Amino acid sequence: MNEPKFAFMNKSYTLFISFIVALGGFLLGFDSAVISGAISGIRTYFEMSDWELGFSVGCVIFGAMAGNIVAGPMSDRFGRKNVLLFTAILFTISAIWSATATTYVTFVIARIIGGVGIGGAILIAPIYIAEIAPPKLRGSLVSLNQLNIVIGISVAYFSNYFLKDLEGESWRWMLGVEAIPAFLYFIALFAVPRSPRWLIQRLNLVEIARKILIRIGGKEYAQITIDEIQRGIAKKKPAGTVRELFTGKMSTIMIIAFGIAFFQQITGINAIFYYAPTIFEQAGGSTDSSFLQAIVVGLTNLLFTLVAIRLIDKLGRKPLLIIGTAAMTIALSMATLAFNNATYDVNEMTLSKIENKEMRAALSALEGQSFSSQKEIFTAVSPLLNEDELFSFKRNEIKNFISINATLVLIAILLYVAAFAISLGPVMWTLLSEIFPGHIKGIAISVVGFFNSLVSYTVTQFFPWELTNLGPTLTFAIYAVLALLSLVFVNRYVIETKGKSLEQVEELLIN
Known part of the structure; x- marks a missing residue:
């Protein structure tokens, strides 16, 4: 009679401490997505070029790289819990400083500090949860970290939408509000025990570990x-x-780890999350509708992460990766098709949307013409505008001339996010927390996390440049090809770890 109740209570306690630890993922997700709403404000306030904008958004990943490198060895030496407490402090400092920054340099420094917190939290939270979770629950519990990431992303989109119309510099409120959950995370971590595996492996404190277990x-x-x-x-x-x-024998493990870390980011997920409103504006949406569509993206991400948590310990890691990467390929191909079939029409109505009278007068020479691609209209516009006007046209005005199947773009983006949320999003971190041998796990996951952040930075830094210079058609086509390659890689190299203890996974891979 008592056994089911006892088992439930144990499951509830494990879920409780896993959820608290995974709140670091909430801060990570919030920090990643909140910048999407602040882009217009910071670009205007700090007078940024495309390159400076890309760096101000992507510099957080430089901090994440530093966090990746130091978090693993620090967690091996000082414990998983202590590193997570430190990340909570960094998130709090970053939120307050970035919201009050008055120069481009101090803004970037504040963002990098937050990045260090991201780099630590994204690596150590899954390790901690994997070390305390029973094998049959490990996939679901480790995926709580990804669930909290997507909750953070969704909350950030909602927060941006409701704060965007505040008088004055609303971007400061968007960035500063993160300090509240960061401080609450710091307090909540004191309710979490130290990792029993770390206590035994590092300090030989068997009896303390026994009580936790x-x-x-x-x-x-x-x-x-x-x-x-x-x-x-x-x-x-x-x-x-x-x-x-x-x-x-580590070479096989590193092929899996580096490959999955590469494809998780190179397929463009952070470009979607960081620049969601910008992408929807490229498809001709208004500012209000673009922010609302970003909210839908966040909710889709959340819903399908819940689906992944439900399936990861039932269906397995590899099947989810195959389904997800195949669907990502289809979705990105749909987005490519939508932008490829778009036309750019110069007429009285589209010209009236340009506020700059001189630019409007110059472009009136093209009135009545229709162009089949961004490249065509840019070629036609170039002789009519000076260098600064052409740059402004490419960045700000091109959206006013596009005629596109915006519904297809929205469906493609939602399908892509849903596919990522059931596959590369949660499964990568689950696999990385499982496949490395215990004696080298800290340093291994730091190296792979650093590489993952480097790829993420590359995507984030170049995305504004790609949209302006390559156009959305070629940009999404590149991501579609990379998603197809990720499907091939998963099918060829990734192994199944469902239901195995960490020691069994280690023995399987090493042997």
């Missing part, structure tokens, strides 16, 4: 887990080095 799964579960950890310790080598990652 008993609370998670009972005495029998605690003893079985301790025995597994100690057997693993007996087999383990001394703490690993970066050089070891690229030699011998």
Whole structure:
């Protein structure tokens, strides 16, 4: 009679501490998406070029790289919990400083500080959860981190929408409000125990770890887990080095890790989240409708992350990756098709949308003409405008002339986000928390996380330039090809880890 109740209570406790730790993902998601609403304000206030805008958005990833590099070794030395407390402090400082910045340089520094917090939280939260979760719940619980990321993204889009019409510099409120959840996260972490695996592996505090494990799964579960950890310790080598990652039997693991980390970002997900309103404006939407569509993107991301959490321990990691990457390829191809079929019409109505009278007068020479691509209209416009006017036209005015199937663009973006949310989003972090041997996990996940952030930065930095110079058709076509390559990679290299203990996964991969 008591056994089901006891099992439920253990599951509830594990869920409770996993959810608190995963709140770092909420801050990560919020920080990633909130900048999308502030782009117009910061570009105007700091008088940014495309390159400066890309850097101010993407510089957070430089901080994440630093966080990636130091978080793993620091968590091995000082514990997972202590590193997470430090990330909460960084998020709080970054939010307040970026909201009050008065120069471009101080704004960038504040963003980088937040990036260090992101780099630490995105690596250590999944490690902690994987180390405390029973094998049959591990995929779902680790995915709570991704769930909180997408909740953070959705909340940021809602927050931006409701703050955008504030008088004065609304972008400051958009960025500063993050300090509230960051401080609450810092307080909540004090309710979380230290990782039992870390306590045994690093400090040999078996009895303290036993008490935590008993609370998670009972005495029998605690003893079985301790025995597994100690057997693993007996087999383990001394703490690993970066050089070891690229030699011998680790090569297979690193192919999987680097490959999945590369394709998670190179397929353009952060371009969508960071620039969602900008993309919808490129499809001819108004500012209000673009912010509302960004909210729909966030809610879609949230819904399908819940689906992934439901399926990851039932269907498995690899099937979700195959389904998701295939759907991403289809979605990005749809977006490419929509922009490719767009036309750009110069007529009385579209010209009236241009506020600059001199530019409007110059472009009136093209009235009555229709162009089949951005490249065509840019070629026709170039002789009529000076360099500054042409730059402004490409960045701000081109959206006024487009005639496009905006519904198809919205469906494509929503399908892409849904596919990412059931696959590369949550599954990558689950896999990375599972596949590395314990003696080298901290440094390995830092190296792979650094690489993941580097790819993310590249996408984020170049996206505004791509939209202006390559146009949305070619930009989305490139992402579609990369999504197809990710499907091929997953099918060829990724293994299934569903239902296995961390020690069993290690033995499978090493052998």
